[in-house]
């Protein structure tokens with residue numbers, strides 16, 4: 122059972138967590154995030170300290186107060202003092218760290234990784250005492266990462282065997298473990314699985330221990346046809362397949378952190394999305410099954426801050442192969458791509474989208490790869506467009522609805538929204554369009570209203 126930031130953010134929501142977990146009969150591993158908003162606040166405080174802004178101390182006080190409220194409101198009388206003293210030591214360490222950052226006026230990635238680890242360190246320590254009879258497990262001891270293309274990626278094999286070892290004696294009751302945080306397999310320094318990564322921690326543990334189910338408890342009634350924060354008419358989807366959920370998440374549905382789905386999918390462990398704030402709602406059941414759908418597609422999701430590259434040229438061999446091999450080799454994620462050939466001009470054109478934060482690196486890699494061709498004219502154009510977003514529709518019905526791509530693009534065009542690129546995903550169950558970010562919200566509403574309401 123994984124409880125996200127909103128589930129563990131306040132005394133009231135944490136009381137629900139306590140009731141939900143204590144109502145379980147079998148052995149259960151509970152993975153918790155930092156108290157809601159604390160990870161953002163840790164980053165903001167460190168950034169202020171780094172810039173010499175003395176108000177970081179007020180932010181620090183806010184972090185202390187949030188944790189104190191939980192301690193005072195929920196820790197049992199017999200351990201409150203002791204646990205709060207332990208949290209106090211961690212908070213003192215955090216204060217020293219911020220102060221050090223202020224003095225040095227600089228912050229490395231490794232230091233920031235240490236800063237953000239405090240959120241889950243403190244939340245898990247307190248929650249392990251809030252839930253009756255729970256035992257605390259420390260995830261960085263068994264979730265191990267390695268560095269790839271500047272990112273920390275789990276070493277799956279090592280992590281798998283360490284999780285089994287750590288939980289070997291655990292056969293009843295409740296285990297509590299911090300989500301998100303891990304450690305580097307070589308240096309032992311604390312790392313993390315990326316923002317939203319607590320879901321992933323829970324999936325790794327569920328897969329290694331062969332759990333019956335992975336429950337993700339959050340602040341909405343289930344996986345919905347669209348982000349309810351943007352689309353008020355979004356509906357809960359009672360059941361969906363792993364593949365559909367993967368595509369919806371890969372294309373931006375924040376409800377599950379995308380890498381989460383793979384480990385449980387491979388072990389055929391279903392995922393259930395539930396609402397901590399409304400525990401009687403049945404939620405969404407995600408499994409390896411075909412679920413009939415009465416709508417043209419299951420849902421719609423989107424990614425903001427996307428860059429669209431277009432490369433045109435007469436490069437001998439395949440232009441696309443060279444582009445995608447250099448990007449893949451260097452760990453740049455391509456969200457979607459389209460290719461076209463002009464036989465009479467022997468010219469190919471390849472367009473692809475990346476996240477904005479990876480665009481600069483992608484541009485550098487392409488300039489290097491096509492250095493000679495850009496000088497001799499074999500690559501005629503290499504352009505980038507910024508401030509874009511992707512809008513994706515996903516559903517198994519799309520396999521059989523040939524005309525749906527032009528229909529949806531037509532709906533947008535008829536409402537004056539320029540569609541800059543359209544691409545069908547490899548799984549054939551998604552269709553993505555690239556739009557200007559300024560058009561995104563209206564387009565999501567329009568597509569949802571036209572096809573899903």
Ligand code: ADP
Nearest residue numbers: 125126127339343344345347348350374375376
């Ligand atoms: P947690 O802190 O529990 O991990 P997140 O904020 O990461 O919660 O994820 C839950 C949020 O995901 C919801 O509040 C909702 O705004 C957003 N969301 C985006 N797309 C969807 C979707 N298709 N279905 C449900 N929620 C979605």
Ligand code: ASP
Nearest residue numbers: 154160301316317318319
């Ligand atoms: N606390 C981390 C974050 O805010 C991890 C998580 O909540 O899943 O990104």
Ligand code: MG
Nearest residue numbers: 125317375376
């Ligand atoms: Mg999340």
